[in-house]
Amino acid sequence: MGLTSWGLLGLLVLATAACFGATVRAWPRAAATGVRAAGTRLALLLGCQLAVLLTLLVSVNGHYLFYGSWTDLAGAAGGGARVxxxxxxxxxxxxxxxxxxxxxxxxxxxxxxxxxxxxxxxxxxxxxxxxxxxxxxxxxxxxxxxxxxxxxxxxxxxxxxxxxxxxxxxxxxxxxxxxxxxxxxxxxxxxxxxxxxxxxxxxxxxxxxxxxxxxxxxxxxxxxxxxxxxxxxxxxxxxxxxxxxxxxxxxxxxxxxxxxxxxxxxxxxxxxxxxxxxxxxxxxxxxxxxxxxxxxxxxxxxxxxxxxxxxxxxxxxxxxxxxxxxxxxxxxxxxxxxxxxxxxxxxxxxxxxxxxxxxxxxxxxxxxxxxxxxxxxxx
Structure with a gap:
């Protein structure tokens, strides 16, 4: 799946929606006191924020075309692209x-x-x-x-x-x-x-x-x-x-x-x-x-x-x-x-x-x- 493809962006949008749905459903059970409940709430919030961030980054990259492929992205990060x-x-x-x-x-x-x-x-x-x-x-x-x-x-x-x-x-x-x-x-x-x-x-x-x-x-x-x-x-x-x-x-x-x-x-x-x-x-x-x-x-x-x-x-x-x-x-x-x-x-x-x-x-x-x-x- 290409870095700038609509398929990747659509998958991330669905993953973000699923993350929010899971958070809404699990939140009542995570509302208890204690370290375990607090850790669950933190994981839910961080997961949703990460999903939103990835969706935004892929969307912006798709519009401005900073990186056209996974190879380009790996090269920018110091990966070993063939040149x-x-x-x-x-x-x-x-x-x-x-x-x-x-x-x-x-x-x-x-x-x-x-x-x-x-x-x-x-x-x-x-x-x-x-x-x-x-x-x-x-x-x-x-x-x-x-x-x-x-x-x-x-x-x-x-x-x-x-x-x-x-x-x-x-x-x-x-x-x-x-x-x-x-x-x-x-x-x-x-x-x-x-x-x-x-x-x-x-x-x-x-x-x-x-x-x-x-x-x-x-x-x-x-x-x-x-x-x-x-x-x-x-x-x-x-x-x-x-x-x-x-x-x-x-x-x-x-x-x-x-x-x-x-x-x-x-x-x-x-x-x-x-x-x-x-x-x-x-x-x-x-x-x-x-x-x-x-x-x-x-x-x-x-x-x-x-x-x-x-x-x-x-x-x-x-x-x-x-x-x-x-x-x-x-x-x-x-x-x-x-x-x-x-x-x-x-x-x-x-x-x-x-x-x-x-x-x-x-x-x-x-x-x-x-x-x-x-x-x-x-x-």
């Missing part, structure tokens, strides 16, 4: 990043009877194994309808790499909650955005570890994976631009930090990035573990505001999407925007109020797609 990380080089490995491509029916928009890629576009699933990093991860790719139309057969489409927050337990979160295929198809059909390829991923490559898209000393080289292995995987699989002007990034929460970081540090690969409710400092907390190997210099170099204040600024464009009230990362975003100077260009989409949740993230997505469309070039 792929940076390892010793394999002399027999392929010379390029390996990709397994599969069409995933039913995940994209449908505007008529049946599904026609030339009308609706198409969602595909990629299994990617980075040749440089050894990291294995997956991506969902939405190809616009124009990708399959004869009039666009020679077109190389701009690419937007979308990075989820941490832990993004739902691997299809950009589809299930972000509605990217549907929104992108509608915006393209209406002429609000140009046809683009959307690569939907999560930055969590090791369950229970928020790596902040860093090349971790002695750990996975996540920055290199997203800056080199992933673009190579997409470029060798689809018709994409040959230069940086056709490549952009976007993300929410931790993914927003990753998007801005990758654009700033790899301006040779990416031209633009959107940070939706992302932070801009180098976090260090229990979820990141000893991320920077105790190196103050390494952590400082991952502080994006510090980089703007102390290092030459790269020729990229960054869109900061945040909210004045209710968004915990807004002070960090404000410091980042204040430190920007040419050739870096920083724009903003600021809501008056908005929480750090998908209800608010959804408000950032349409203007973010339009902003990226105006800055990325097909070829």
């Amino acid at each position: 792929q990380g940076r390892g010793a080089a394999n002399p027999r490995a392929a010379a390029v990043t390996q990709v397994v491509r599969t069409v995933r029916a039913g995940l994209g928009p449908a505007r008529g009877g049946g599904r026609d890629p030339a009308r609706d576009g198409q969602v595909e699933h990629l299994d990617i194994r980075g040749v440089r990093t050894g990291i294995a991860s997956e991506a969902y790719v939405y190809l616009p309808a124009q990708y399959f139309q004869p009039a666009y057969a020679a077109r190389r489409f701009p690419v937007v790499v979308l990075l989820a927050g941490y832990p993004a337990a739902d691997r299809k979160v950009w589809i299930s909650k972000g509605h990217i295929p549907r929104d992108a198809a509608d915006a393209t059909a209406a002429g609000r955005v140009q046809p683009m390829i959307y690569v939907m991923m999560r930055p969590t490559v090791r369950n229970g570890w928020d790596t902040e898209c860093a090349d971790v000393p002695g750990g996975p080289a996540v920055e290199t994976f997203f800056a080199q292995d992933v673009p190579e995987a997409i470029a060798t699989t689809y018709r994409t631009p040959d230069d940086r002007r056709g490549w952009g990034l976007a993300g929410y929460s931790t993914g927003g930090y990753c998007a801005a970081k990758l654009a700033l540090l790899h301006s040779d690969r990416f031209a633009a990035a959107v940070s939706m409710a992302g932070h801009f400092e180098a976090l260090l907390d229990p979820t990141t573990r000893a991320l920077y190997g105790g190196s103050r210099a390494l952590r400082r170099s991952s502080d994006l505001t510090w980089r703007l204040r102390n290092l030459p600024q790269p020729p990229v464009s960054i869109l900061v999407a945040s909210a004045d009230v209710g968004e915990k990362t807004f002070p960090s975003a404000r410091r980042f925007m204040a430190a920007a100077r040419p050739p870096l260009v920083v724009d903003s989409v600021l809501l008056r109020t908005g929480g750090h949740n998908f209800k608010t993230f959804r408000m950032y997505i349409p203007p973010s797609l339009r902003w990226l469309s105006a800055r990325l070039r097909a070829s």
Whole structure:
């Protein structure tokens, strides 16, 4: 029974109701004096409270998708989930990043009877194994309808790499909650955005570890994976631009930090990035573990505001999407925007109020797609 399944939640609701029923029935007999009766009453109360707590936790997790499976939960608790990380080089490995491509029916928009890629576009699933990093991860790719139309057969489409927050337990979160295929198809059909390829991923490559898209000393080289292995995987699989002007990034929460970081540090690969409710400092907390190997210099170099204040600024464009009230990362975003100077260009989409949740993230997505469309070039 899955961690986010309705079956588990229903079972817990029934168990909670049964616990309350048993308490009501047994309470008269437990109302006597004495240690045994007091212990019975305590056990009844604690059992009901535990049942209510578990029901609430499973319900909240099902809504916000903090953990999508028992494996994800075990990984967050320090369990031994199977992961792929940076390892010793394999002399027999392929010379390029390996990709397994599969069409995933039913995940994209449908505007008529049946599904026609030339009308609706198409969602595909990629299994990617980075040749440089050894990291294995997956991506969902939405190809616009124009990708399959004869009039666009020679077109190389701009690419937007979308990075989820941490832990993004739902691997299809950009589809299930972000509605990217549907929104992108509608915006393209209406002429609000140009046809683009959307690569939907999560930055969590090791369950229970928020790596902040860093090349971790002695750990996975996540920055290199997203800056080199992933673009190579997409470029060798689809018709994409040959230069940086056709490549952009976007993300929410931790993914927003990753998007801005990758654009700033790899301006040779990416031209633009959107940070939706992302932070801009180098976090260090229990979820990141000893991320920077105790190196103050390494952590400082991952502080994006510090980089703007102390290092030459790269020729990229960054869109900061945040909210004045209710968004915990807004002070960090404000410091980042204040430190920007040419050739870096920083724009903003600021809501008056908005929480750090998908209800608010959804408000950032349409203007973010339009902003990226105006800055990325097909070829």
